[in-house]
Amino acid sequence: MMSFNATLRLAACLSGALFVNAACADQLDDIKKAGKIRIAVAMGTPLFSYLDEKLQPIGSDVETAALLAKDLGVQFEMVSVTNAARIPTLQANKADIVVADLSITPEREKVIDFSRPYAALTIIVAAPKGTVVKDYADLNGKKVGLTRATVNDTMTTQLAKGAEIQRYEDDATLITSVVTGQVDAFSSTPSNLGEVMKRAPQKNWERKFDQKDFLLGIALNKEQPRLKAWINTWVEAKLKDGTLGAIYKKYHGRDLPANVVQL
Structure with a gap:
C-alpha cells in the first residue's frame, strides 16, 4: 500500500499544484534525464529470459522489458541477475525496475512495490513417471530440487518438511541437475518441465x-x-x-490467464 507521504506526492503531481516540481522529483525524472532505464532480468529462466542459439537474450520478460523502455522513450539497459539477486539488486539501486518473473507476495510487498500484474506463472511438482507423488507428503525422504529465493522455495520448504531440499542459483542449473539425475523430484514451472522433457525424454519426467x-x-x-x-x-x-x-503467447504457447487480463 502506498504510504501517506507518497500519496500526497502523487496527488500533487496529478493535480498540477504550484509545488509540483519539488513534490514530483523522483526516479521517473532521473530515468528520463539519463536517457536509459536499467531493468533487472533473471537470465536462465526458460521462456521468460534465456539465451538463443546466437547467445542473444530472448524470452517474454526480455521482450516486455525492451518494449517498456521503448515506449518510455529511453534506452533499455539490461541488468542480468540470478533469481536470488532480483530484490537485492533493486534495493541497492543497481537497477531501476525488475522484470523477472517475480511473483507478487505479501512478504515482498513489505520491502518493494509492484505494478499491477502483467503476466502469471504456475508452480508445479514434477517427478519421473514411475514415482508416486500426489501431494507434499509423498516428497518425504526425497531429494527435491528448486531454485533459490523463489516462491516455490518458500512454499515447498514449508509444506514438504520431510523432503531434502536441493537449492540452485538459477533455473538453468536446476534443469541440469534434474537431467543429470541429482534429484528425485523438483518444484518449478511447466516451462522448465518442458525443457527437462526435451533434454532427457528417456527419463519420463511428468507433472x-x-x-x-x-x-x-x-x-x-x-x-x-x-x-x-x-x-x-x-x-x-x-x-x-x-x-x-x-x-506471453509467443513464448509460452498459451493465453494470459483471465485474472491477469481482467484484474
Missing part, C-alpha cells in the same frame, strides 16, 4: 501436482509514485490492446 498460480508484477522501489503510475498505465494499455498477451 505430478500443481502447487499454486502466481501473478507476476514489475518491481520497483517504494516511494516512487510517478514511476509506479506510469508503469501501471503502460501495463493496462498493453494488456488492453493485446500486446502483452501476444508476447
